[in-house]
Amino acid sequence: MAKWKNFETNAIRTQTERSAQREHSVPIYATSSFVFDDAEQARTLFANEVKGNIYTRFSNPNNDEFIEKLCLLEGVEDGMAMASGMAAMFVSMASFLNQGDHLLICRSVFGSTHQITTQLLPRWGISYTYIDIHEPGKWESEIKESTKMIFLETPSNPGLDIIDLEFVGKLAEKHNLIFNVDNCFATPYIQNPAKYGADIITHSATKFIDGQGRVIGGAVLGSRQCIEKVRFFARHTGPAMSPFNSWVLSKSLETLAVRMEKHCENALQLAKHLESHQEVCSVRYPFLPTHPNYKIAKKQMRLGGAMVSFELQGGMEQGKQFLNSLKMISFSANLGDTRSIATHPASTTHSKLSVEERAIVGITDGLIRVSVGLEHMDDIIADIEQAIRCSRK
């Protein structure tokens, strides 16, 4: 497969080899297995002496096309498509961590990643330490002899905290740790963690990579050496993506650049609008100069992303009222859609945490998170304005 100089061309022109039918758009290879020409071919395929498809749990042309594109876009050698973002997170840890190993992980990670870390990994003798996003100076002292991996998300969900990838990359290199980044919020268009030394990049493709809220998917990407371990684990445990989902997601990648440009333009406009709003006490957006890590965001991100969070003065009650009053923007647990989506983390996704636990990860009672979509900006702002007005009553 060819490699072009520019992101957009790689996203559009990386394609599975054309079949005898001369199709322009790649077909869906809806097949669970592949046929061997003869016994010798089967033997060489199983012995890994030649590359080729055997069974869709191992590989499939649609999955390979999706991954080949993602690798080009992230600037890494290899990867594997997973059935969901969480399959990707779990596989990215379980392929490397053994009994007795220790994981260093940022406190502000996605809820299910938190559950894997605190409820599942300890069952297999893998311990963890949460590191505080606001105190990077203390992270080195948390590294033990048994520490094998450092895992983080930046920007984080829903607080939109930014972690300095260059700083962590150097720390990981110094202590020989596997540096694993969930790059779901930024997408490869906005940020490439491999540039800063990340060994593993994980994605929930369900979000901006799909971009239209249609399928669930994920990916684990990295060096050939790392992905060899991932492939062994995944081949035998079975979290493979369905070829239909890979086909959808590979098509979605063709428009990722234009979608992210517009998502980010809209998000910045909304953030600026909210910043001067009387009812809003604070706004978080990585490319607002008031963001505490604005300089780091500017260094490692091409654009500020599509997520904006803001704080309503009236706390929990006003937050709930705001969501009940939205007329166009969807109230949904997803993000990364053409449709703008709002959530109120304190009463939904993070309601099981105590007020103190929520405060540590920046979730206050009045915090609203918006995944800014591609509707006309005037309509997005009008809906937010009317919902703020109604939420006051």
Ligand SMILES: Cc1ncc(COP(=O)(O)O)c(C=O)c1O
């Ligand atoms: C940052 C992040 N990582 C991982 C996931 C999990 O992805 P999936 O729902 O595709 O399993 C999500 C889902 O919202 C997420 O926001």
